[in-house]
Amino acid sequence: MGGPRLATTWAAPRRERLSMGVIFAVEWTLPRLGVVGLGAALMACGSDSSETVAETLARTLTVTSEDSxxxxxxGDTVHVSAATIEFxxxxxxxxxxSExxxxxERGELVYIAVGKAADDGLSPERYRHDVANRMLTxxxxxxxxxEEAAGYAAGLDVLLTEGFNRLTSDLVTGTLDPQDNGLEWRIPVDAPKEQTALASILNGHHPETxxxxxxxxxxxxxxxxxALAKYQAVEARGGWPLVPEGEDLEPGVRSPAVAVLRTRFLHGADExxxxLARLGAADSELYDEGLKQxxxxxxxxxxxxxxxAVGEATLQELNRSVADRLADLRLNLDRWRWLPNELGDRFVLVNIAGYELELVDAGRAIQSMNVVVGKLENATPVFADTIEQIVVNPSWYVPPSIAxxxxxxxxxxxxxxLSRNNMVMEGDGIRQRPGxxxxxxxxxxxxxxxxxxxLHDTPQDHLFSRTQRDFSHGCIRLELPHELAKQVLDLQTDEGSAxxxxxxEDWQETPIELDRTLPIYILYLTAWVEEDGTVRFHxxxxGSDQELEPQAAERLPPEA
Structure with missing residues (x-):
């Protein structure tokens, strides 16, 4: 089928998280505990296709083992989950x-919605949209x-149920599982709600809603x-050219390689x-100021x-293909799906891979800053928690590993x-006094x-100007701790930052309890999109992306 055959506007329900309950397929590629011939059963029935479809669904699914x-x-196969049988x-x-x-009409819209899975970095083939397309054709x-039409209609009905359920489930919980590769991601997702995806459609809501x-x-x-859509558009146009190696490309240079560099930007995804590259197009081989910028x-x-200037690191990133960048975006979209649907109206978000922190209020970052995170051997973990207290002039209780x-x-x-560094022995540990x-x-x-x-302040503020900032023993050092403390206290305490x-004025250690705790999410994202649409890659x-590559190759393949 070439495209949508219906244009229908349905009422949009209130946006909320959907249940993984009775209709969500658990896993598309489960062991074949049983193989049932739905096609053969269907073609043995009578000629009244609407009645035949219902009778055959009953006859087949009542004897189908769960997860068969x-x-x-x-001739194609589809995994039928217990959830589908119950549905x-x-x-x-x-x-x-089917009809x-x-x-x-509803089936057409479900079919179209599943076909748009690529908009979320998911392959429609994962949801058997290619099979549905062949059957519908x-x-x-x-x-x-x-008899054959009845068989195809019943099979298509089951196929769409499984496909839509699985797509909805993947959007709720993500497609990859970091723990399968030994990666920690200690952030729970939402508990299921009573509303279910297919029930919403049958109650009149549009599938895309x-x-x-x-x-x-x-x-x-x-x-x-x-951002994914922009890079998909670049891929559809043929991508970008490779910048030649072996030349010193820097401002003032004139070379045919400079023209290729200029074309690389003109064909890229960043407007x-x-x-800037277009400013010097009249003299394309000159490395001018616009190209430098x-x-x-x-x-x-x-x-x-x-x-x-185009050094080795810059050239390497310039020549990464658009397919590579799409893979980065698909993987990081899935990381966002590993989170709860609602993060809260106000929260702190730390991106370990980007060495950055944002204080978010009502969907916008009201403060951002550079941070220093843990070295690889002392990696900062991924988890969520709530900030309960700010300590002014804190003591440092030296971790046993450092001591x-x-x-x-x-x-x-x-x-x-110890005395030179204002430290004292306390019991079995070491404390550095405020100062x-x-x-x-x-x-x-x-x-x-x-x-x-x-999170904490640091006297080593020179590290924040570096591009790579993984220097700590795991804790997160802040570039602007005073500013963050003032803003958090103004928002989360009745007394405010005063x-x-x-x-x-002195170094007396003083804890301040927040009247309203503040959620904090410490994440690991190697692709990031700023509020103005600027796409950054870290x-x-x-090595988390590398660890996830085998899963991503299987479950997040390039869109067909």
């Missing part, structure tokens, strides 16, 4: 989407007998979907870079020191180390967790 594979009239049982085995020799061509309700309701996800912006977007691995060996040869050289600076943001991770300034500093 059914052979369709077309048809509650309908009295009546077809949900005569094809689909009814066969029905449209009118060459099937009544139902899918919209299953997606994460956060602007980060919507922005990344828009600002394209506009385009390179600097590209370097910013790809976490490279922005000197405006045993760094301080105690130094102390053996330098007995004065100008305290490792936590003036502020510590506390959200109790098993890893003893927190209470801070008197406390900064190095896979912890």
């Amino acid at each position: 594979v059914v052979t369709l009239a077309s 048809y049982r509650t309908r009295g085995w009546q077809p949900a989407w 005569g020799r094809g689909l009814d 066969a029905l449209d061509e009118g060459r099937l007998s009544d 139902v899918l919209a309700g299953a997606r994460p309701s956060i602007p980060y996800y919507d922005r990344m979907r828009e 600002v870079e394209a506009g 385009a390179v600097e912006r590209f370097q910013y977007r790809h976490a490279i020191e922005n000197d405006g 045993e691995g760094e301080i105690l060996p130094t102390l053996a040869g330098d007995p004065g180390y 100008p050289n305290n490792a936590l600076g003036r502020f510590k943001f506390v959200f109790p967790n098993e890893d003893n991770i927190f 209470q801070i300034e008197p406390l900064l 190095p896979d500093v912890y």
Whole structure:
């Protein structure tokens, strides 16, 4: 079928998370516990196609084992989950989407909605849309007998049920499972709600509205979907050229390779870079100021020191294919789907891979800053929690790993180390008292967790100017701790930020409890889209993308 055959506007339901309950398929590729010939059963029935479809669904599905594979009239197979069997049982085995020799209005819309899975970085073939298309085409061509048409219609009905359920489930919980590859992602998803996806459609809601309700309701996800569409458009136009290696490309140089570099930006997905490159199009082989600015912006977007010249790192990123970038976006869209649908009206979000923090209020970042995160051997974990307290002039209780691995060996040869660094032994541990050289600076943001991770100030503020900022032992150092403390206290306490300034006149340790706790999400995202649509890609500093590649190749393949 070439495209939508119906244009219908249905009422949009309230946006909410959808249940993984009685209608969600659990897994598309489950073991074949049983193979049932739905096609053969269907073609043995009579000629009244609407009645035959219902009778055959009943006859076939009542004897189908849960999580079986059914052979369709077309010869294709489909996994039939227990959820699908229950769905048809509650309908009295009546077809949900078929009508005569094809689909009814709702079925057409379900078919179209599943075909748009690529808009979320998902392959429609994962939901057997290609099989549905072939079966629908066969029905449209009118060459099937009544018996054959009935078989195709019943099989198509089951196929759409399974496909739509699985697509909805993937939008709710994600397609990949980080724990399958030994990666920690300690953030629970929403508990299921009573409303179910197919029930919503049968109650009159448009399928695309139902899918919209299953997606994460956060602007980060919507922005990344828009970025995906831009890169898909670039791919459809043929991508971008490879910039030649072996030449020094820098401002002032004239070379045919510069013209290729300019074309690389003109064919890319970033409109600002394209506009800058277009400024010098009349003299395309000259590395002019506009091209220098385009390179600097590209370097910013790809976490490279922005000197405006095409060095080795810049050339490597320039020559990554659009297919590679689409894979990055698909993977990170799935990471957003691993989160709860609602993050809260106000929250702190840390992106480990991007070395950045945002304070978000009503869907917009009201403050952002650079951060320093853990080194690979002391990786900052991914988890969610709530900030409960800000400590002004905090003590630093040295973690045992640092005390045993760094301080105690130094102390053996330098007995004065503790006193010079304002440290004291307390019980079996070491505490650094508040003061100008305290490792936590003036502020510590506390959200109790098993890893003893927190946000804090630092006297080593020179690290924030670096592009790569993985230097800590796991905690998160803040570029603008004073500003964040003031804003959080203004928003989350009744007394506000005025209470801070008197406390900064000396080094007395003072905890301030928040009257309203603040959610914090510590995530790992190697692709990021800013509010203005700028797309940034970050190095896979912890190797998480690499660990997920086998799953992604299977479950997030390029769209057909």
